[in-house]
Amino acid sequence: MGNVEGHNPDRSTTSTRSGRPDTAVAAYRTDLQPGEDALNLDTWAGGLSNTRALAPRVRLGRGTWFNLLWLLPLGFIVLLVAVAVAKGLYDNASVQAFMTRHPGTHVPPESAADPGIPAWVGVLHFFNLFMMMFIIRSGLQILVDHPRLYWTRGSTPGREWFRVQKPVPDDPLWTAKDDSVGLPAQVGLPGVRHTIGLARWWHLGVDVLWLVNGLVFYVLLFTTGQWRHLVPTSWEVFPNAVTVTIEYLSLNWPDTNGWVAYNSLQLLTYFLTVFVAAPLAVLSGLCMSPALSTRFTRISNVVNIQVARSVHFLVLVWFLLFITIHVTFVVTTGVLRNLNHMFGARDDDSWVGFGVFSVALVIVLLGWVAATPVTLRHPRIVQRVGYALIGPAQRLFEHADARPGALTEQDISPYLWHNGTYPDSAEYRHLYDTDFADYRLRIHGLVDHPVELSLADLRALPYHEQITQHFCIQGWSGVAKWGGVSMQTILDLVTPLPEARWVVFYSLAEGANGGTYYDAHAIDQMSHHLTMLAYNMNDAPLTYGHGAPLRLRNEVQHGFKHVKWIRGIEFVTRFSDVGGGHGGYNEDHEYYGYRQSL
Ligand SMILES: Nc1nc2c(c(=O)[nH]1)N[C@H]1C(S)=C(S)[C@@H](COP(=O)(O)O)O[C@H]1N2
């Protein structure tokens, strides 16, 4: 204490109920440990081994898993069969008649009169592919931080439909962090196990720029005639696409002039990619937000975080397939002319487009190779720039106070993952062994009435209960019933001073790299309907693993901000002088954001 300016010094001296000055609360600050400003791979996340992701598996029956690598040979066989069938069809007279009636490409008269692909299309196309590279890599990193996908709100082990990790082991205290896996450094971004904090800055930060690029593209598309290049204007597109499919598969390349109009199969896939897949990626991304999900419950009842996460993943699969096939065709169907269209704004067989493309490719490769080492060396810059890009949106979402009553007993999940670093100090063990008889929650700092509350004191306060969903930043979720004291009751009890802006929750447990676990919350969220201190979970006292004797719930934020095993609460003006100064343990040590409502 003492380093908080601008208030009556009398009030800053925290005292116990008996009036004794309390040295215990002063220790809260000195027990903290600032994080490092560069990633140290030896000690990262408490020294996690680099367990790698397995090949993707999909669940077929109760316990039957299919390794998707089999799709490579199977897909190849299917392709061979399809080519054989298409070749047969192509030589068939009535199929030929069909193909004459539906020639594969519909050229709108406006496009015939005024053909061409302007330079801005090429420029925005380049920005798009450059940013997609970072978005996909960081997205994969986020995926493997909880390497399982589900269709249900809860994340019950064994009920996932997809995994790149072994089955969940029997260990009842197995944490989601134990479960995370890594990717090769040049595949994931940053490519180190459990770097989800940094991966999210890349993913969400670049997303903002990608969205702006996409919006500019949409606007230019519809204010010029270029939309005709991407939007089908007649139902003829479907039979035409059948013709083109037969042509491609029978290895009779359709004669398409993309400068004027794309063939119907191209048109359909481009349309789906630009106008369906891209918006779906954005929407499914937003549906994973705790703040938006707890506010817009009519949507989140259907598209809960796990549905959204699975859809988000399927959109990624679409993009990966699209990119593979797209690039294959660019190269095999007249590469110089194709590159001139998109990188040279010209329709000839010169090497201009190839030259521009080569420069673009070098830029993409440099960005690709540099991203991981730069991130590992300068994580604070990634954290700061990422926050600058996405922070305003997170701030906006936090105003969405969740309403109680959206979930019922039936929604309670059979399993709630554990996460974090368990307490193992002598102090905690003593408290636990004596049923927390000596436990005291100290609430101090910028308040009119600092207090020290035993569990009995807490139980004597008005009981608050809520059934809410937990959103771990790693991607798992689950619903539980929480019982305890509303933070509003605590605010009424201690009366924060006007200059109190942040509320810091200190844990009895250390974080993964030593030093007290803590987290700071904006004071306005403390009076939200569903912000509370819980001592019960599903009608029983909190267990050791879930935070006994007391934990925080702030439902517009991700799980890491819900401090478990709370020992004290401090009201402050700012958090820059607490711990490493970034607003919490994971903010200091793993480069998370102090607002994480998205
Ligand atoms: N003291 C402390 N609290 C913590 C953590 C931690 O490591 N230490 N982990 C957080 C994270 S990342 C999550 S997701 C939730 C998990 O709560 P649960 O184990 O009860 O599901 O606790 C949060 N509270």
Ligand SMILES: [Mo]
């Ligand atoms: Mo978490």
